[in-house]
Amino acid sequence: xxxxxxxxxxxxxxxxxxxxxxxxxxxxxxxxxxxxxxxxxxxxxxxxxxxxxxxxxxxxxxxxxxxxxxxxxxxxxxxxxxxxxxxxxxxxxxxxxxxxxxxxxxxxxxxxxxxxxxxxxxxxxxxxxxxxxxxxxxxxxxxxxxxxxxxxxxxxxxxxxxxxxxxxxxxxxxxxxxxxxxxxxxxxxxxxxxxxxxxxxxxxxxxxxxxxxxxxxxxxxxxxxxxxxxxxxxxxxxxxxxxxxxxxxxxxxxxxxxxxxxxxxxxxxxxxxxxxxxxxxxxxxxxxxxxxxxxxx
Amino acid sequence: xxxxxxxxxxxxxxxxxxxxxxxxxxxxxxxxxxxxxxxxxxxxxxxxxxxxxxxxxxxxxxxxxxxxxxxxxxxxxxxxxxxxxxxxxxxxxxxxxxxxxxxxxxxxxxxxxxxxxxxxxxxxxxxxxxxxxxxxxxxxxxxxxxxxxxxxxxxxxxx
Numbered sequence: 526x527x528x529x530x531x532x533x534x535x536x537x538x539x540x541x542x543x544x545x546x547x548x549x550x551x552x553x554x555x556x557x558x559x560x561x562x563x564x565x566x567x568x569x570x571x572x573x574x575x576x577x578x579x580x581x582x583x584x585x586x587x588x589x590x591x592x593x594x595x596x597x598x599x600x601x602x603x604x605x606x607x608x609x610x611x612x613x614x615x616x617x618x619x620x621x622x623x624x625x626x627x628x629x630x631x632x633x634x635x636x637x638x639x640x641x642x643x644x645x646x647x648x649x650x651x652x653x654x655x656x657x658x659x660x661x662x663x664x665x666x667x668x669x670x671x672x673x674x675x676x677x678x679x680x681x682x683x684x685x686x687x688x689x690x691x692x693x694x695x696x697x698x699x700x701x702x703x704x705x706x707x708x709x710x711x712x713x714x715x716x717x718x719x720x721x722x723x724x725x726x727x728x729x730x731x732x733x734x735x736x737x738x739x740x741x742x743x744x745x746x747x748x749x750x751x752x753x754x755x756x757x758x759x760x761x762x763x764x765x766x767x768x769x770x771x772x773x774x775x776x777x778x779x780x781x782x783x784x785x786x787x788x789x790x791x792x793x794x795x796x797x798x799x800x801x802x803x804x805x806x807x808x809x810x811x812x813x814x815x816x817x818x819x820x821x822x
Numbered sequence: 823x824x825x826x827x828x829x830x831x832x833x834x835x836x837x838x839x840x841x842x843x844x845x846x847x848x849x850x851x852x853x854x855x856x857x858x859x860x861x862x863x864x865x866x867x868x869x870x871x872x873x874x875x876x877x878x879x880x881x882x883x884x885x886x887x888x889x890x891x892x893x894x895x896x897x898x899x900x901x902x903x904x905x906x907x908x909x910x911x912x913x914x915x916x917x918x919x920x921x922x923x924x925x926x927x928x929x930x931x932x933x934x935x936x937x938x939x940x941x942x943x944x945x946x947x948x949x950x951x952x953x954x955x956x957x958x959x960x961x962x963x964x965x966x967x968x969x970x971x972x973x974x975x976x977x978x979x980x981x
Contacts, residue, residue, distance in 0.1 A: 733945045733960060734934040735925075744932065745901050751878075751885040752897040785951040790944045 561598030561747065561756075562605070567816070570611055575705055579812035584712065588743055589757060593810055599747075599756040600821055604768065608820040616697055616766045616818030619690075619773050623698025626691065632682025638675065646702055653696075653703035654815050657804045659715040665800050668696050669775075687795035693773040697764045700817030707814055708761050710807045723805025726798065732789025738806075741783075758783075759810040760803065762819025769822055776803055843966040846922075846939045855926030856915035861937070861966035871975030874968045881936060881964055881972055891979060902933065909980040917976045921969050936964045936972075 561578075568574040577595040581587070597605060607613045627638045627645050642648040657667045666674075672695050673684040685692040712720045727738045741750070742758030749755070763776040777794035780802060784791035792798040842863040849857055860866075875883040876895050884892070886901035908917065919926055924933035939960050946952055947959050954960050964972070 729943060731942075731944050733938075733942050733963070735942060736932070736934070740932050748901050749897070749899045750901060751882070751899050781951070784944075785946065785949055788946055788948060789942075789951075790946040790953045791951055 561594045562602075563598075565598070565602070565605055567595070567597055567605070568609060569704075570609075573705060575814045575816060577813075579707070579810070582808065582811040585809065588739075589746075589809070593759065593813060594746075594757055595810075595813060595816060596756040596759050596762060596821060597816065597819060599754045604820055604822050607766075608816070614766065614818060614820055616764070616773060616820070619694045619697045619764075620701055620818065622690075623694035623696075626695055627698060632676065632680035634679065634681045636680050641675070641679065645698060649699045649702040651703055651706055653700040653817060654706045654709050656710065657719075657800050657807070658711060659719070663715060665716070665719045665797070665804060667776075667795075667800050667803055668699060669795060670800075672696065672699075688775050688778050690773070693764050693775055696775070697773065697818050700764065700815065703815040704817055705814050707812050708807055708810045710804060710811065712804070712808045716804065719801045720804050720808065722798075723801035723803070726802045727805055730787075731784055732787030734787045734789075736787045738783065738802075757809070758806065759813065760806050761810045761813045762816035762821070764817065765819035765821055767821055773818075776806075846937050846962055849922065849937075851919065851926060852915065854916070854919075855923075856913065856919040857922060858915045860970055861918070861922075862970050864970070866967070866970030866972070866974030868971070868975040868978050870968070871971035871973070874964065874972050875975060880968065883972075886933070889979070905976070906979055907981040909977045912976075914973060914977055918969065918973050921964075921972050921976075934963065937962045937966065937969050 630637045676682040781791040874881040884898045886899045888898040922937040923935035924931045
């Protein structure tokens with residue numbers, strides 16, 4: 526668990542006072558147990574408003590109440606504001622770099638992504654919302670796997686590291702093309718066995734602290750661990766900018782951090798285990814709009 | 823000179839503590855999850871206990887529990903019950919059991935065992951994310967003495 530940071534914490538504390546009032550009102554109406562910001566809307570560039578909650582998917586069987594919430598609702602007003610304007614959102618530097626890489630030939634074949642896929646806006650629309658998914662060969666792949674498959678097998682270029690800046694630039698640029706589209710991962714059919722394993726991991730109590738993802742993000746979202754306001758741990762905004770790290774953070778990188786915080790040994794970024802966990806966690810946000818690239822602290 | 827004296831005194835007290843200390847796997851538990859006997863054979867120091875409870879790298883109890891008796895401690899969590907009045911609700915033996923391994927009192931509890939070395943699933947060496955090379959690399963979060971200090975502080979929380 527992280528140490529409270531002066532200013533950051535004070536802000537959250539103030540936020541908490543208003544949130545408490547909001548919760549009192551909510552409880553009076555017999556609504557959910559959470560205390561996300563209820564009085565703010567995620568309107569991007571003053572134009573497009575993204576819903577930050579959705580009816581909870583059936584498979585959760587009420588585990589999160591009747592509503593799932595974006596992590597955006599649990600952050601302080603300044604952090605929320607950064608995500609409302611693409612000029613203020615630091616991730617857009619990485620989007621630009623990703624789009625440049627999209628158009629730049631690389632590898633022994635001398636081809637760029639654009640040579641095969643044309644405009645990123647058209648060919649990559651909706652992809653992020655449906656990943657991870659099962660390939661024709663029956664493997665569960667995340668977006669990073671697809672990117673490296675093209676690089677190594679079609680471009681004759683080297684694979685990028687899962688958490689490398691180049692990879693995050695590209696997954697952010699591709700993810701942005703699905704912004705506003707509902708998360709729509711398949712969890713039945715061939716995906717079902719992977720999903721089941723991810724679910725089992727989500728409820729496993731790892732590390733010396735014996736904590737599962739569910740202990741923090743299901744049982745206690747809306748509560749505070751020291752100065753950390755716990756969200757539902759949704760992944761519809763990844764890759765996202767983390768102010769604390771001053772950089773882009775991938776989904777698996779976040780999983781690593783949370784498992785380390787249990788005094789545990791995390792699985793590796795890109796591992797089979799984390800792709801299964803990614804599928805399961807994505808499915809806990811089914812129906813919520815993709816927010817990529819989000820901003821968090 | 824003074825430093826040397828302090829060091830000598832510290833070494834002596836550590837030596838004594840080490841001799842009398844009960845290691846995590848040798849604790850005599852009562853049926854109800856309580857531990858009647860002090861882990862060090864001596865009484866804890868409540869002032870030290872307060873420090874352990876409010877220090878992130880030690881017990882960090884305030885991460886989850888609020889304690890109104892510590893109004894100077896910022897950012898107390900709201901995951902777990904407020905601890906004021908704990909000494910009215912529990913005996914010393916029960917509090918020791920809760921601090922050492924709360925799951926013996928509250929099955930499925932979110933509260934970590936503060937004097938427990940396993941079994942765990944994928945335990946790492948503290949927050950390094952690295953697996954232990956040998957079982958002893960997994961150290962209890964608090965020492966026996968720190969547990970007793972915390973218990974001594976909790977015993978001051980009566981209303």
